[in-house]
Every structure is written in structure tokens, then in C-alpha cells.
Amino acid sequence: MVATRARLTVLSGPSGVGKGTVVAEVRRRHPEVWVSVSVTTRRPRPGEVDGEHYHFLDAEAFDHLVATDGLLEWAEYAGNRYGTPRAPVDEQLALGLPALLEIEMQGARQVRATAPDAQLVFLAPPSFEELASRLTGRGSEPAEVIERRLAIARAEMAAVGDYDVVVVNDDLARAADELVLLLTAPPAG
Template identity: 80%
Template structure:
């Protein structure tokens, strides 16, 4: 990644759209891309590595980070808290290199308030039907839990207009490459929509 601007780029989108999958593909295809590792109070899942997937902390440590202004943003989702440690991001940008955050909508809005120069990218599904299928395929959750997830996802999709760019995750490799191209693109005071919003059929 030659002469990439020292810009903070935020990737967000509805639950189930594949944010983690796209970021993993970015890391695989472009290992030079720096991705912030979030802190979370969520329990570690099988196969997850502390400091790689998340920094796993307890509620007391999370409270300390908030009190000491150690988080660029934080949000609560599904009963757990997630946040972005601010120090590594500032160090990366101070070194003149781009930084990528993968966070939820609440956090993206906080970043926009605190760092209005940040580039916000919305990852969208090809269609509502595809997102429903992805969410339903996550496991044998009770119907009321699935309904709640879908309601949240619809509200998150409605927020796409708040973002500078929209990348449609119709192909993981293509979406990853488009995201990297946005990371390396020169800053623009007025960013237009990218691939476009998903259909709702």
C-alpha cells in the first residue's frame, strides 16, 4: 500500500452482512492493512484469540477505559459492550498510515462526531432476502430472537444514507478489494455513494 493517506476508515453495516468476513479477506489479500482490535465484555468463543479477534475484558476494565477516555467509541449490543481503544488508532494515524475500524452503527456515529474527517463505509447485503437468510442461518435461535435481530437489521439498513460510501457484499473478494481501494484513495471533501444501496425485495 504505497503512499496511502493517513485516514481513519470505519466499516459498519447490519448484523449478518459479513463485516468480519470481508475484513478477514482484506487481511488475507492485503496483510499490510492495519485493522483495529476492539475490546469487548463478551465471552470468548471457541477458536478466538485474545488480542487477535478482540481484547476480552471484564466490566470493571471496560468501565475504567470509559472513565479514562481510553475508547474512541463504544456501544452495547446484545447485552455486551464493544469499544475501540483510542491509543493504537492515534499512533497509527500519527505515523502517517491509514487505519480501519470494523464497528457497529452506534460506534460509527460516535466516530463521526469525534473525528468528522473519518471516512464511513457502509457494508450492505445484495438484498433484504439475502440478509434474512444469513441471519436465519446463524443457528437455532428462538423465533422472537430472530425477529428482534431482523428489526435491528432493518433499522441499521435505513442508516446507510449517513455514510460516505456504500459497498455491497455480493462477492467477498470484490467487496474486500473495493474497501482497500477506498482506504488508499485520496481524501475528498464530498464523497459520493459507491456501489449503491441494496434492494429490499
């Protein structure tokens, strides 16, 4: 894969839309695509590998990255912090190759503020009803948690206008291929 210009592409969308699934399919179909690995202060879950799923840091190391502008974006969620290390992304772009971030919408807004040339891609469900079905179909959370997630998802979907491109996740292979095309396409304008 050869890009006409190195570009930073950010993929985000509402909870349950399938961001991780689409990125995994991109990696499966296009192993040459580079995807940033986030840092987190949370403990590894069973089966997670440091440097593959996340870079697991203690609070002091995370604080150092924040203090030294070592993160493109970061946020706290459920008592843990998550962020995108700046150096690996800068290295990828310096090589003239595209970089892909899979992050939440709050992080996408931070990237837009610090890297205005970044391409923001909103991964959308085929419909809100389909998203609700995906969230309730997990069966892993109580009804009040699902309702809270759906309320957040409504607000997140209303922010679609903040993004440069919308990719609808109605067919996994097509969505993955569309994302790869966006990574390699020359910037508009």
C-alpha cells in the same frame, strides 16, 4: 500499500451482512492492512486469542478506559461492553497509515461525532431478501430472534444516508478489494 493521507475508515452495516467475513478476506488478500482490535468485557469463547480477536478486560479496566477518554467509541450489548481503544488507532494514523475499524452502527455514529474526518463505509447486502436469507440460513436462532434481527436490519439499512460510501457485499473478493481501495484513496474534496 502507501496511503496519500492517513485516514480512519469505519466499516459497519446490518447484522448478517458479512462484515467479519469481508474484513477476514481483506486481511487474507492484503495482510498489510491494519485493523483495530476491540476491547470487551465478555469472556473469551473457545479458540479466541486475547489481542487477536479482542482484548479481554474486566469491568474495572473498561471503566478506566471510558473515564480517561481511552475509547473512540463503546457500547453495551447483551450485558457486555465493547469498544475501540483510541491509542492504537492514533498511533497508526500518526505513522501516516490508514486504520480500519469494524464496528456496529451505534459505534460508527460515535466515531463520526468525535472524528468527523473519518470515512464511514456501509456494507450492504445485495438485497434485503438476501440478508433475510443469510440470517435465517444460519439456523442458530429461534424465529422470534430472527424477526427481531430483521426489524433492526431494516432500520439500519434506512440509515445508509449517514455513510460516505456504500460497498455491496455481493462478491467477497470484490468487496474486500473495494474496501482496500477506499482505505488508500485520497479524501474527496
